[in-house]
Amino acid sequence: GAVVSQHPSRVICKSGTSVKIECRSLDFQATTMFWYRQFPKQSLMLMATSNEGSKATYEQGVEKDKFLINHASLTLSTLTVTSAHPEDSSFYICSGRGTSWVRDIQYFGAGTRLSVL
Amino acid sequence: AQKVTQAQTEISVVEKEDVTLDCVYETRDTTYYLFWYKQPPSGELVFLIRRNSFDEQNEISGRYSWNFQKSTSSFNFTITASQVVDSAVYFCALSTNNQGGKLIFGQGTELSVKP
Numbered sequence: 001g002a003v004v005s006q007h008p009s010r011v012i013c014k015s016g017t018s019v020k021i022e023c024r025s026l027d028f029q030a031t032t033m034f035w036y037r038q039f040p041k042q043s044l045m046l047m048a049t050s051n052e053g054s055k056a057t058y059e060q061g062v063e064k065d066k067f068l069i070n071h072a073s074l075t076l077s078t079l080t081v082t083s084a085h086p087e088d089s090s091f092y093i094c095s096g097r098g099t100s101w102v103r104d105i106q107y108f109g110a111g112t113r114l115s116v117l
Numbered sequence: 118a119q120k121v122t123q124a125q126t127e128i129s130v131v132e133k134e135d136v137t138l139d140c141v142y143e144t145r146d147t148t149y150y151l152f153w154y155k156q157p158p159s160g161e162l163v164f165l166i167r168r169n170s171f172d173e174q175n176e177i178s179g180r181y182s183w184n185f186q187k188s189t190s191s192f193n194f195t196i197t198a199s200q201v202v203d204s205a206v207y208f209c210a211l212s213t214n215n216q217g218g219k220l221i222f223g224q225g226t227e228l229s230v231k232p
Contacts, residue, residue: 032218041227042225043208043223044208044220046220091160093162095220108161108163110159110160110161111160113160
């Protein structure tokens with residue numbers, strides 16, 4: 001299967017700081033990348049969808065100024081949590097979907113556990 | 118509306134038992150894809166299978182098998198001779214072209230395999 005690398009795997013930060021999470025597709029070109037948030041014992045909640053070179057499309061209720069997404073290349077997308085607060089603490093996970101043999105399948109990164117103090 | 122229901126929140130079995138994880142989906146689209154993903158305690162989601170709506174053939178991969186039945190809108194997953202390493206949360210998911218490839222996840226089933 002295709003490989004998506006996400007890091008950092010864990011980050012602890014102080015309230016008010018910004019945190020950047022990177023998501024890279026290593027062996028395929030991810031024309032679309034997705035960002036999810038997952039609370040303990042719950043399913044994944046889609047935050048936004050980004051296509052390379054375009055602005056991200058955010059799901060209802062997700063603050064785009066709070067969660068900045070950049071998908072500048074076919075192999076890299078970043079999520080920046082701006083001015084993080086304790087309620088932003090969560091598990092964030094990205095996925096990439098490409099073309100040809102990986103088409104229509106989302107391959108996921110290992111996730112980032114964010115703790116805001 | 119699109120929806121995926123995994124009615125079993127938690128399942129506990131003893132090693133070597135067979136276990137079936139249920140998945141029921143709802144969609145009005147005629148073209149759609151169904152998926153199963155495994156999320157071990159480490160957190161990453163591991164892709165297991167994709168099935169499109171026009172292919173109702175059952176699939177077997179080692180100890181894993183999947184039963185897709187459009188008549189009951191179900192896509193069940195069976196693990197035979199379960200092992201401790203199978204312990205994880207398993208998610209069933211649905212995507213349709215009309216949704217731009219977004220995955221609609223079920224709530225997940227936490228499988229615990231005890232030695």
